[in-house]
Amino acid sequence: MDEYFELLKCRLLPERYNHSLGVMETAGKLAEHYGMDVKKAETAGLLHDVTKNCSESEHIEMFKKYNIEYDTELLRAPKIFHQITGAYFVKCELHINDPDIFGAIRYHATGHKNMTLFEKIIYIADFIEPERDFADVDTCRSLAFKDLDKACFAYIKFCIEKNVKKGSYIYKDTFEFYNSLTEVV
Numbered sequence: 001m002d003e004y005f006e007l008l009k010c011r012l013l014p015e016r017y018n019h020s021l022g023v024m025e026t027a028g029k030l031a032e033h034y035g036m037d038v039k040k041a042e043t044a045g046l047l048h049d050v051t052k053n054c055s056e057s058e059h060i061e062m063f064k065k066y067n068i069e070y071d072t073e074l075l076r077a078p079k080i081f082h083q084i085t086g087a088y089f090v091k092c093e094l095h096i097n098d099p100d101i102f103g104a105i106r107y108h109a110t111g112h113k114n115m116t117l118f119e120k121i122i123y124i125a126d127f128i129e130p131e132r133d134f135a136d137v138d139t140c141r142s143l144a145f146k147d148l149d150k151a152c153f154a155y156i157k158f159c160i161e162k163n164v165k166k167g168s169y170i171y172k173d174t175f176e177f178y179n180s181l182t183e184v185v
C-alpha cells in the first residue's frame with residue numbers, strides 16, 4: 001500500500017488525500033463487519049478518488065486512452081467522470097486486476113441498479129468516513145453497520161435532493177440505484 005500513499009499525495013489535494021485515508025479506514029471496518037475482504041476494501045477505498053483532481057480535459061483524454069465510450073448523457077455529468085477514469089487508471093496504470101475493486105470505484109459516485117455488497121461498502125464509506133461533516137452523517141454512520149441498504153438509501157436521497165436543489169443534471173445510474181433500493185428498504 002505504501003506506494004499508493006505516495007502516488008495519492010502527488011495526485012490529490014491535501015483534503016482529498018485525507019478523505020481517501022478516511023474512506024480506506026471506514027471501508028476496512030465495514031468489510032470486516034460484513035465478512036468481506038478487508039485488504040481489498042481498504043485498497044478500493046484508498047484509491048477510489050485517484051483521478052478526482054484531474055481537469056475535465058484530462059478526463060476526456062483518459063476516456064480516449066482507455067477506449068471508454070462517452071455519450072452526451074455522460075458529458076452532462078462531469079462530476080462523475082472520475083469514477084470511470086479512476087477505475088480504469090487503477091486497472092491499467094496500477095495493474096490491479098480485480099473486478100470487485102474495479103466495480104466499486106467505477107460506481108462509487110452514482111451506484112447502479114445491481115450494486116454488489118462490496119460496491120455498497122465503498123459507496124457508503126465515501127459518505128460516512130470520519131472527515132465528512134454533513135447533517136445526519138452520524139445517523140448514517142451507525143446505520144451503515146446495521147442495515148447497509150438503508151444507509152445507502154439515506155445517502156442517495158441526500159445526493160438526489162442536493163442536486164435537485166441546485167437544479168443539477170442527475171445521471172441515470174443514480175436513479176437506477178435509488179429505484180433498486182426502494183424495493184428492499
Ligand SMILES: [Fe+2]
Nearest residue numbers: 048049052109
Ligand atoms: Fe469520488
Ligand SMILES: [Fe+2]
Nearest residue numbers: 019048049126
Ligand atoms: Fe470520495
